[in-house]
């Protein structure tokens with residue numbers, strides 16, 4: 288039996304796929320930005336905070352980096368309602384992915400914090416910078432520059448990870464692809480177009496981020 | 512009254528005593544040359560003065576007023592009055608030359624940016640870096656970075672400037688640029704403690720020379736005395752060795 292590619296049949300659905308792509312990006316940006324905040328705070332705690340707090344952060348990181356993300360979101364979506372916390376599938380996915388990204392970003396950022404320059408800190412200290420000011424003016428910009436490439440990578444990973452939302456019925460790119468597939472059964476066409484849209488998304492993100500890094504931090508990132 | 516008065520100062524790294532019984536008085540506009548073999552504790556004195564290594568005994572007085580290094584507020588006030596230039600420059604790599612100089616006066620001391628920048632430009636021009644304002648430290652030569660570090664310290668308007676081997680990492684041609692800057696400051700009446708291996712320079716610029724060995728001050732005197740007629744055998748030994756180089 289031979290399968291004839293019929294892309295023509297799915298063109299009408301392209302706008303829906305693109306709408307889905309926008310939702311995917313929304314989830315990715317929300318989860319990544321939230322994760323970045325969590326990661327920065329947690330990395331700060333791990334590097335400079337009191338030991339008991341660093342332990343708690345350590346447990347959080349170990350838990351989220353050693354369990355499947357799907358399971359984490361399942362927990363939020365199906366287990367929390369039993370405790371009286373009701374989340375929409377979109378929120379469950381965003382929160383789950385945020386916590387997950389936060390754990391990975393903690394580890395990534397900590398590497399940057401540890402690469403801080405003791406001599407620059409000392410210079411800042413004798414010029415009257417408080418500990419927080421040292422972090423703000425000396426460590427964070429330096430860390431941002433060192434970390435820009437790995438952070439860009441993590442953003443791509445998060446973006447691709449958003450496809451998991453389809454499992455919970457969120458109508459993002461993969462979710463829409465599922466829906467359209469159920470209507471048309473043109474699986475190969477739909478999923479190859481979907482994959483193409485993911486490629487465009489991630490490619491645009493990496494080029495955009497690399498340019499941003501160049502402007503902001505003089506960071507040299509290989510574009511491809 | 513002495514500008515800086517150090518008495519019986521002692522400091523340790525862990526169990527290891529690196530300074531003991533340091534007595535030194537520094538008058539206003541004095542330029543003290545600190546010399547001595549490697550590991551004798553020259554850098555440590557400067558670090559203790561800046562509050563980077565708390566002393567275990569002794570007294571430091573600024574304008575006759577004792578400094579308690581265990582008190583963060585007092586240390587902060589002291590750092591408003593004394594600035595240090597580190598041997599390794601310690602410039603902020605993520606900031607341009609101009610930003611390196613301006614960041615502390617603007618962000619920490621809250622002085623108006625416009626005024627600070629104007630002053631920074633003037634100072635940088637004075638040391639021959641007027642065309643490097645937008646450069647980053649890793650785009651400058653060692654001598655240029657060193658001069659940025661000096662200007663950065665000066666922009667804090669210190670009363671006392673501590674200079675640690677500001678010429679040690681430089682090519683001979685660059686040394687003269689940095690030394691010219693320091694000479695200028697000495698002429699303008701800045702109180703300075705200068706650690707250096709440049710004996711010819713110390714001889715010219717210092718009003719008094721302190722020779723250290725093994726964490727102690729061995730001998731203090733006018734440059735002519737230390738270099739031409741040292742009293743102690745240890746000083747004679749060091750001076751003759753280093754001058755022969």
Ligand SMILES: Nc1ncnc2c1ncn2[C@@H]1O[C@H](COP(=O)(O)OP(=O)(O)OP(=O)(O)O)[C@@H](O)[C@H]1O
Nearest residue numbers: 524525527529547548549550551552553554555556
């Ligand atoms: N961070 C440190 N931890 C432990 N010991 C140290 C530390 N820094 C310096 N020391 C020790 O303290 C002593 C004095 O060191 P210091 O740096 O003051 O010497 P110095 O006179 O500046 O020498 P140099 O001319 O080589 O710069 C040395 O024995 C050194 O090994």
Ligand SMILES: [Mg+2]
Nearest residue numbers: 553554555676
């Ligand atoms: Mg030294």
